Amino acid sequence: MTAGRLVGRDVARVEDAALIRGRGRFVDDIAPPGALHAAFLRSPHAHARILRVDTAAARALPGVQAVLLADDLRPHLTDMRLVVALPSPSYRLELHRPILAAAEVAHVGEALAVVIADSRALAEDALALIEVDYDPLPAIADCDAALLPDAPLAHSGADSNLVAQMTVAYGDVDAAFAAAPHRFAETLHIHRGGSHSMECRGVVALHDATEDRLTVWSSTQTPHAAKRLLCDLLDMDESRLRVVTPDVGGGFGPKLVFYPEEVVVPLAARLLGRPVKWIEDRAEHFVATTQERDQSWRVEIATDAAGRILGLRGDLVHDHGAWTARGVNVPQGAVAAMPLAYMVPAFRMTIRAAVTNKVPVTPVRGAGQPQGVFAMERLLDRAAQGLGLDRAEIRRRNLVPADRMPYATPLKTRGGIAVTLDSGDYPRCQQMALDAIDWAGFPARQQAARLAGRHLGIGLANYVEGTGRGPFEQVSVRVEPSGRIVVASGAAAMGQSTATMLAQIVAEQLGADVADIRVITGDTAATPLGIGGSNSRQAVLAGSSAHVAALKVREKALAIAGTMLEVATEDLEIEAGAVRVKGAPGLCVTLAAIARAAAGQPGFMLPGGRGPGLAATEEVVIDAMTYANGTAAVEVAVDVETGGVTILRLVFAHDCGRALHPRIVDGQLMGGIAHGIGNALYEHMRFDEQAQPISTTLADYLLVTATEMPPVEILHLHSPTPLNPLGIKGVGEAGVIPIPAAVAAAVEDALAPFGARIRRVPLSPVDVVALVDPAAAGPR
Amino acid sequence: MSESRHIALHVNGERREAETPVRQHLADFLRGTLGLTGTHLGCEHGVCGACTVLVDGRAVRACLMLAVQAAGRAVTTIEGLAAADGTLHPLQQAFCDHHGLQCGFCTPGILATLVEYLAENPDPGAEDLRIALSGNICRCTGYDSIVAAALAAARALRGEAA
Numbered sequence: 005m006t007a008g009r010l011v012g013r014d015v016a017r018v019e020d021a022a023l024i025r026g027r028g029r030f031v032d033d034i035a036p037p038g039a040l041h042a043a044f045l046r047s048p049h050a051h052a053r054i055l056r057v058d059t060a061a062a063r064a065l066p067g068v069q070a071v072l073l074a075d076d077l078r079p080h081l082t083d084m085r086l087v088v089a090l091p092s093p094s095y096r097l098e099l100h101r102p103i104l105a106a107a108e109v110a111h112v113g114e115a116l117a118v119v120i121a122d123s124r125a126l127a128e129d130a131l132a133l134i135e136v137d138y139d140p141l142p143a144i145a146d147c148d149a150a151l152l153p154d155a156p157l158a159h160s161g162a163d164s165n166l167v168a169q170m171t172v173a174y175g176d177v178d179a180a181f182a183a184a185p186h187r188f189a190e191t192l193h194i195h196r197g198g199s200h201s202m203e204c205r206g207v208v209a210l211h212d213a214t215e216d217r218l219t220v221w222s223s224t225q226t227p228h229a230a231k232r233l234l235c236d237l238l239d240m241d242e243s244r245l246r247v248v249t250p251d252v253g254g255g256f257g258p259k260l261v262f263y264p265e266e267v268v269v270p271l272a273a274r275l276l277g278r279p280v281k282w283i284e285d286r287a288e289h290f291v292a293t294t295q296e297r298d299q300s301w302r303v304e305i306a307t308d309a310a311g312r313i314l315g316l317r318g319d320l321v322h323d324h325g326a327w328t329a330r331g332v333n334v335p336q337g338a339v340a341a342m343p344l345a346y347m348v349p350a351f352r353m354t355i356r357a358a359v360t361n362k363v364p365v366t367p368v369r370g371a372g373q374p375q376g377v378f379a380m381e382r383l384l385d386r387a388a389q390g391l392g393l394d395r396a397e398i399r400r401r402n403l404v405p406a407d408r409m410p411y412a413t414p415l416k417t418r419g420g421i422a423v424t425l426d427s428g429d430y431p432r433c434q435q436m437a438l439d440a441i442d443w444a445g446f447p448a449r450q451q452a453a454r455l456a457g458r459h460l461g462i463g464l465a466n467y468v469e470g471t472g473r474g475p476f477e478q479v480s481v482r483v484e485p486s487g488r489i490v491v492a493s494g495a496a497a498m499g500q501s502t503a504t505m506l507a508q509i510v511a512e513q514l515g516a517d518v519a520d521i522r523v524i525t526g527d528t529a530a531t532p533l534g535i536g537g538s539n540s541r542q543a544v545l546a547g548s549s550a551h552v553a554a555l556k557v558r559e560k561a562l563a564i565a566g567t568m569l570e571v572a573t574e575d576l577e578i579e580a581g582a583v584r585v586k587g588a589p590g591l592c593v594t595l596a597a598i599a600r601a602a603a604g605q606p607g608f609m610l611p612g613g614r615g616p617g618l619a620a621t622e623e624v625v626i627d628a629m630t631y632a633n634g635t636a637a638v639e640v641a642v643d644v645e646t647g648g649v650t651i652l653r654l655v656f657a658h659d660c661g662r663a664l665h666p667r668i669v670d671g672q673l674m675g676g677i678a679h680g681i682g683n684a685l686y687e688h689m690r691f692d693e694q695a696q697p698i699s700t701t702l703a704d705y706l707l708v709t710a711t712e713m714p715p716v717e718i719l720h721l722h723s724p725t726p727l728n729p730l731g732i733k734g735v736g737e738a739g740v741i742p743i744p745a746a747v748a749a750a751v752e753d754a755l756a757p758f759g760a761r762i763r764r765v766p767l768s769p770v771d772v773v774a775l776v777d778p779a780a781a782g783p784r
Numbered sequence: 785m786s787e788s789r790h791i792a793l794h795v796n797g798e799r800r801e802a803e804t805p806v807r808q809h810l811a812d813f814l815r816g817t818l819g820l821t822g823t824h825l826g827c828e829h830g831v832c833g834a835c836t837v838l839v840d841g842r843a844v845r846a847c848l849m850l851a852v853q854a855a856g857r858a859v860t861t862i863e864g865l866a867a868a869d870g871t872l873h874p875l876q877q878a879f880c881d882h883h884g885l886q887c888g889f890c891t892p893g894i895l896a897t898l899v900e901y902l903a904e905n906p907d908p909g910a911e912d913l914r915i916a917l918s919g920n921i922c923r924c925t926g927y928d929s930i931v932a933a934a935l936a937a938a939r940a941l942r943g944e945a946a
């Protein structure tokens with residue numbers, strides 16, 4: 005892969021200079037003078053009617069400026085609900101969540117009041133003085149149970165708990181199954197937890213009463229969507245409202261959703277005429293920030309005698325949570341990911357999304373894809389076991405081969421766009437992983453270990469991931485008359501080096517250093533249009549726009565310099581902040597001088613004939629997603645006494661097209677792999693039967709630490725995509741996707757002497773012990 | 785209203801005096817009262833390590849210590865790690881060189897933990913460092929780059945070529 009002067013190289017990150025000195029500016033670091041602090045009263049019940057709320061004592065507490073209930077907000081809002089559901093014909097229930105609950109609460113953590121006080125501590129003191137009479141209602145915690153005929157209703161006004169239903173299908177799947185010589189079925193329970201970015205959410209709002217202008221800082225992945233909603237809800241025109249994303253301490257999905265607090269805090273600032281700040285604490289994050297959770301898959305695969313896939317079918321029940329905070333994109337993404345790496349001639353999956361009295365579900369890094377891959381890879385392992393085939397061989401026979409690329413599948417994205425696998429060599433990628441982990445030599449290792457009383461296992465999983473979801477991301481590139489280069493983008497940075505990526509691409513074309521470029525992301529005042537961070541899309545969409553805009557600015561700079569220096573543009577080059585005549589480095593004009601010339605003088609013609617200003621704004625539109633792929637192979641040791649699983653080695657072979665910054669690519673993958681290990685073995689958001697959350701500290705909900713990380717080897721293939729000018733594919737989520745499937749396969753292999761079948765993740769030590777000796781473990 | 789006290793302490797080598805509510809923890813005092821926002825809060829229940837600072841040279845969770853308990857002590861935060869002329873501490877430099885930070889939210893606490901650890905263990909192995917870091921959660925990096933950075937910093941602190 006050819007690297008440029010900067011693109012494709014491990015340049016120093018532009019983010020680090022401030023962050024490493026503690027000079028970052030995260031939302032909680034923004035402290036406008038005179039700011040007040042908000043704290044939200046959250047329901048302790050999973051489901052209850054609100055009979056009475058008495059705020060008198062809270063209001064009377066010195067230092068409390070306001071206590072607001074839904075009724076207090078109503079006169080100032082155009083809607084009391086957040087209408088944010090992505091379009092889908094599948095909805096059976098409209099579940100727009102209330103900004104503050106007024107009559108009924110539907111999950112623990114749902115907000116029904118806000119206190120605004122001189123300090124956060126005082127605001128929390130006041131929360132304790134609010135008296136609420138609740139009438140507890142039956143709650144539903146389990147998504148499968150929610151769809152049974154006599155299940156308690158999650159919302160007392162609804163007639164069922166089925167919020168959405170859809171079928172994704174192509175080919176004659178029943179005929180394929182009827183004719184198939186072999187079928188293998190499984191029932192799987194797949195749990196994922198929250199994102200748990202180290203920084204929780206937060207909002208700071210500043211209202212300028214003189215001009216009725218609002219500035220809102222929010223730790224969000226989607227500032228432009230937030231602005232649109234705020235303008236609608238507060239009935240403010242766009243020119244008066246600015247949403248800014250400061251430094252974000254990790255996003256991983258849930259920060260792309262718009263939350264009640266993001267409108268309550270700005271409204272409070274407008275009503276009280278003082279800046280207002282709300283910072284979510286971790287305890288709130290567990291019950292108020294969206295998460296992923298439970299899915300039950302009943303799935304079946306049909307194959308011929310050689311293990312070739314003839315069909316896939318089944319149904320999926322998905323825990324939607326209490327409200328539609330985003331849509332049905334998680335189960336949709338899960339089902340879409342299921343067949344993607346393989347040639348599957350007939351397919352039918354039915355999705356039923358069930359309302360539960362729990363925190364709403366929206367995408368977490370991977371967005372359903374780890375679950376879809378888990379289901380597919382478990383079925384392939386079953387088929388391999390049933391047919392007596394090697395688990396790698398059955399995959400090799402079914403992976404889409406390189407000579408079929410581009411490979412048009414019959415699937416469509418949620419936006420109705422055809423799913424066409426654009427480039428890659430999936431079998432080769434798998435082989436790289438197998439070679440690196442010595443798959444062929446494993447049976448001998450396993451045998452030797454068993455003789456020594458140790459249980460080793462190996463597993464693998466493939467994934468193909470749709471990345472770079474369109475349609476566009478706006479980027480403007482401007483050379484100021486000072487010579488400074490400013491890049492502004494609708495992309496939102498949340499720790500994935502977005503600013504470095506944009507600076508690299510632009511500096512490459514303008515002969516600059518990465519450190520010379522000032523990058524502004526996530527500020528609606530700097531970029532009128534934007535979609536934001538999700539779907540591993542920012543390098544693909546914003547990167548492409550940055551590249552094209554930089555090329556335009558370069559071309560214009562050369563044309564103007566050609567006029568100024570009276571030489572043909574072909575004889576010019578850009579280097580170190582100036583345009584020079586090739587071979588005559590003394591003959592040059594600085595970018596600053598060019599920008600000044602392009603700024604114009606009254607009465608004089610603009611040089612170069614290219615119009616005023618040394619700037620370009622681009623929105624490269626790319627509708628089709630580009631598909632990245634990879635293979636994870638994992639070797640584990642299982643302690644059959646304690647149920648402890650140790651990952652001895654993890655190999656990750658992947659293809660994300662061209663790599664803009666190899667070290668950042670590895671960093672994104674490693675973070676995802678760690679998250680995937682958490683999903684496989686540790687992270688479990690637990691609720692009891694009444695839908696009370698019971699894992700609400702980081703001591704109960706276990707995030708992977710340095711000691712749980714195995715030795716990881718990352719291997720790269722580079723199949724540039726033809727879909728964007730840089731040839732890149734997204735990489736922000738890839739790492740997480742195949743890990744739970746590969747770890748489960750390896751643990752199952754290790755426990756083969758016990759006839760263990762793994763049908764759920766995460767796998768706690770208790771689960772593992774139960775697999776070794778079901779009788780000893782008792783019912784679970 | 786909560787009772788408050790006047791305290792004096794040294795922060796990053798400077799003597800500071802301020803009023804603090806007795807119930808305020810050290811992290812809120814540093815961030816809010818003194819404006820040193822480089823110290824971060826990730827959980828406020830002592831698990832994530834993001835709030836770690838050095839108190840008299842010991843790594844301490846600033847969310848688990850009251851500000852009043854820091855009276856008369858010397859506190860070092862991330863703002864105080866670089867040399868007076870702005871030269872980065874070898875750990876800071878190594879984190880930049882090895883992509884040891886992504887979002888950077890966990891980084892101040894991890895640096896404080898490592899400053900203490902490397903002072904007592906100048907020549908650690910990768911496994912020792914993983915154990916030393918097991919009280920600090922990073923959701924972004926998967927830790928490999930952090931361990932690589934710490935090893936490089938240890939070499940630099942020992943005066944060897946990184």
Ligand code: FES
Pocket residue numbers: 824825826827828829830831832833834835836845846847848
């Ligand atoms: S904030 Fe102190 S340990 Fe997490």
Ligand code: FES
Pocket residue numbers: 202253254499884885886887888889890891921922923924925
């Ligand atoms: S760099 Fe983001 S949490 Fe560590």
